[in-house]
Amino acid sequence: MxxxxxxxxxxxxxxxxxxxxxxxxxxxxxxxxxxxxxxxxxxxxxxxxxxxxxxxxxxxxxxxxxxxxxxxxxxxxxxxxxxxxxxxxxxDDAWHKVVQRKLDGLSAFDDIADEGMALASGNGLDAQRIRSAQRALTWLRDIAAHNPLQP
Incomplete structure (x- = not known):
């Protein structure tokens, strides 16, 4: 070549x-x-x-x-x-930093979802959509917590 x-x-x-x-x-x-x-x-x-x-x-x-x-x-x-x-x-740890920032953002969504749930006030479709997003992001965050990245 x-x-x-x-x-x-x-x-x-x-x-x-x-x-x-x-x-x-x-x-x-x-x-x-x-x-x-x-x-x-x-x-x-x-x-x-x-x-x-x-x-x-x-x-x-x-x-x-x-x-x-x-x-x-x-x-x-x-x-x-x-x-x-x-x-x-x-x-050397650039990609570790990128992924860690994304994971940190997942944790920040918990507060946003809690606030949204208070606004949705109950069990309507709006609350279900918020709860669905929160479950998915919590699942991903928990996977990362059990399998920490090594720089």
């Missing part, structure tokens, strides 16, 4: 990651492309310019998405001694 073939395969995979991030988490495609590239690149660090070139993104769009990913703790800046360029790499 030629280097170009491998590069094309990598970019197709990066695009699949981007599609997943768009469909599952409603993230912009560029955010998913950044994550995909930083997961598969070797060495694991890339400069903003290298990332922009690889995923064919504008520097302006890239900068705001890199800032977002750094703020939520999925990527970090890396400095190389003697090199003035800032590099970025995906955090």
């Amino acid at each position: 030629s280097n170009q073939d491998n590069q094309d395969d990598v970019l197709r995979w990066v695009e699949r990651v981007a599609t997943f991030c768009v469909e599952e988490w409603a993230l912009p495609p560029i955010t998913g492309r950044i994550l995909g590239l930083l997961m598969i690149c070797d060495p694991p660090e890339r400069s903003a310019g290298e990332i922009a070139e690889a995923i064919q993104a504008s520097r302006a769009s890239l900068t705001s998405n890199m800032r977002f990913l750094a703020t939520i703790g999925l990527i970090r800046k890396v400095r190389v001694p003697g090199d003035r360029t800032t590099y970025y790499r995906i955090e």
Whole structure:
């Protein structure tokens, strides 16, 4: 396989990651492309310019998405001694953080459901819909509690 073939395969995979991030988490495609590239690149660090070139993104769009990913703790800046360029790499526990945030959100729904049940006042269809959502999310939260993620 030629280097170009491998590069094309990598970019197709990066695009699949981007599609997943768009469909599952409603993230912009560029955010998913950044994550995909930083997961598969070797060495694991890339400069903003290298990332922009690889995923064919504008520097302006890239900068705001890199800032977002750094703020939520999925990527970090890396400095190389003697090199003035800032590099970025995906955090080793990035996916653990993503999943943990989702699980934390499930717990937050309990309070919302309790408030909804008080508003629904009883056993009507509205209360049944709220109770159904609460049972499903509690079930998922309980599964995660019995099978904790390891970073």
